[in-house]
Structure formats: structure tokens, C-alpha cells
Amino acid sequence: MDESWGLNNADLMQQIGTLMWAVNDDKAPKMVENMAAMRVGYEVYQRLSGQRDVDALRNQTIMAIAKYVKDHPKASKEELLKEISKQIALFVKKLEEI
Structure with missing residues (x-):
């Protein structure tokens, strides 16, 4: 993936907050939940794997x-x-x- 998907600590926290909001709010668009989940997942993988x-x-x-x-x-x-x-x-x- 493109390096523009990489998140600094503040951006990661913001994406986690967005994901939590999207999961807990029935009115939140599913696309917002999916994008936040992908970005958080990608960043966690990058940090843990050392890729x-x-x-x-x-x-x-x-x-x-x-x-x-x-x-x-x-x-x-x-x-x-x-x-x-x-x-x-x-x-x-x-x-x-x-």
C-alpha cells in the first residue's frame, strides 16, 4: 500500500476514535467504519511487523x-x-x- 496510509500517533488515535464512533452509532455510514478499520488495521500491522x-x-x-x-x-x-x-x-x- 501507499505510504500515505501510514499514521502518526495522533492520527492513529483519531482513527480509533472514528472507528469507535462508527461502530457504536447506528446512523454512522458503514463506509466510515470500514475505512477507519482498514486504516487502524494497516497501521497496527506496520508497527508490529516492522514491515x-x-x-x-x-x-x-x-x-x-x-x-x-x-x-x-x-x-x-x-x-x-x-x-x-x-x-x-x-x-x-x-x-x-x-
Whole structure:
């Protein structure tokens, strides 16, 4: 999902309040309840799973590999393989620290 779905603490509390209101008020539109539930659920998943950290780490690894390729346009296949292997090993090491 798009990062615009991410919520800071105040926004999360507001969405929880909206969800509570929508669940307890028979006149509240079902769509409001569904959207608040999806946003709260998404944010809780992101916070508990650490998925944002994994995504950021993956993007850093890809950018490091792309930078190496750009900075070394005449690198041999062996050199590229060595650098990619190095970056993947760093990714795995950082991932284990999360």
C-alpha cells in the first residue's frame, strides 16, 4: 500500500476514535467504519511487523547496488556479482538486527 496510509500517533488515535464512533452509532455510514478499520488495521500491522523498516532496508540495498553499477560502468560480471553479494549480505545482517 501507499505510504500515505501510514499514521502518526495522533492520527492513529483519531482513527480509533472514528472507528469507535462508527461502530457504536447506528446512523454512522458503514463506509466510515470500514475505512477507519482498514486504516487502524494497516497501521497496527506496520508497527508490529516492522514491515516499514524492511521496506526501507530493501530500498537502501537496491540504491547501493544501483550506485555501484552507475559508478563502475565497466565492471566485470565477477565484480558486479561480488558487489551484489556484499550488499545482500549486508541486507541480511541488518535484517537480522531488526
